Amino acid sequence: MKLVVNGNTMEVAGVQTVGDLIKELKLAGKGAIVELNEEILSKSEHAEAVLANGDKVEIVHFVGGG
Amino acid sequence: MNDRYSRQILFDSIGEEGQELLANKHVLIIGAGALGTGNAEILARAGVGKITIVDRDYVEWSNLQRQQLFSEEDAKYRMPKAVAARERLEQLNSDIEVEGLVMDAGAEELRQLTEFVHLIIDATDNFDTRLLMNDISQETKIPWIYGACVGSYGLSYSIIPGETPCLSCLLEKVPMGGATCDTAGIIAPAVQMVVAHQTAEALKLLTGNKDALRNKLVSFDLWNNHYMAMDVRKLKKQDCPSCGNHPSYPYLNPENQTKTAVLCGRDTVQIRPSEHGERDLEELSGVLSRLGGRVEQNPYLLSYRANEQHRLVFFKDGRVLIHGTKDIAEAKNLYYSLIG
Incomplete structure (x- = not known):
């Protein structure tokens, strides 16, 4: 499946939901906030939000440095 | 002016x-x-x-x-x-x-x-x-x-x-x-x-x-x-x-705060995070190995020598022992610099 993640087109395999994508990108547990096709999702929606070919995903994750 | x-x-x-x-x-x-x-x-x-x-x-x-x-x-x-x-x-x-x-x-x-x-x-x-x-x-x-x-x-x-x-x-x-x-x-x-x-x-x-x-x-x-x-x-x-x-x-609430304690007579500070999540020792091992310093691991804990003086032991339950100091501020600095 092809997704546009933070402006970059990427090919992902074995990813079905936003939750899977977060794991795939190693952002699990980092408080990721996700917009799917310009709609913001609450965290409880991540596991169920199903991705489709060509979806536009924006992800912000939190970091601690400063 | x-x-x-x-x-x-x-x-x-x-x-x-x-x-x-x-x-x-x-x-x-x-x-x-x-x-x-x-x-x-x-x-x-x-x-x-x-x-x-x-x-x-x-x-x-x-x-x-x-x-x-x-x-x-x-x-x-x-x-x-x-x-x-x-x-x-x-x-x-x-x-x-x-x-x-x-x-x-x-x-x-x-x-x-x-x-x-x-x-x-x-x-x-x-x-x-x-x-x-x-x-x-x-x-x-x-x-x-x-x-x-x-x-x-x-x-x-x-x-x-x-x-x-x-x-x-x-x-x-x-x-x-x-x-x-x-x-x-x-x-x-x-x-x-x-x-x-x-x-x-x-x-x-x-x-x-x-x-x-x-x-x-x-x-x-x-x-x-x-x-x-x-x-x-x-x-x-x-x-x-x-x-x-x-x-x-x-x-x-003090119960939800990260707790620190000096372990008497051991030249060690213990840091216990409030969250009871499991620490991913594999991921941590990868991160620390890249920094240099010796990483040793068993299924329960990971030991990392940060420098001549300090050795950190990370437990799966989140706790960390910082050996080589009795100073809580020094221990916290080291801890947050590696863990965030």
């Missing part, structure tokens, strides 16, 4: 009136590292009446690449960051009052420090202090501005009690084991970009220009050329324990 602030006064949205307002404001900056020194310099030059800057650490050579208030002398003499910052800020603007406090800001300290403060700037290096700050901000109704960066990535968000979602709404739980400036590095422009976003919002708030606030979570990656501003208002939770309808301010 010289024309020190003339160019800022010429800027329409600030003007004489805004400048006057700034002179009567007190800003508390938690942390005097990269973000703290950057924020402090801009706000001091801008003429904020009083700046309090708090930090528990001292200046090291590895700070000079990005922590703009410090000199080689400060690194040579291991000056406390809060003291070195205060001295430099006083050179930059003698019109204002600067307070530099060498301390570890826990719940009690933060409560006292926020008295008579108009704005809190986040310049810490860890989520524990940020969540404390978040609860204190909600309790006292003082806004605070989150900022963080690592590598070429950074983000910022202004939290206005009673209006915007708070950090708890956005995070839901404390992130564990993220990258830090000591594990993934940091370039100075990423710091400056976060500082620019934080100080612009600070100037708006302090000069009575609330309408101009960004109201978006901003993030960027300067190396990968990606910029984003996300409207997160929908994430405000009515049942949020920090900012919801019936707040309990969970992070102000």
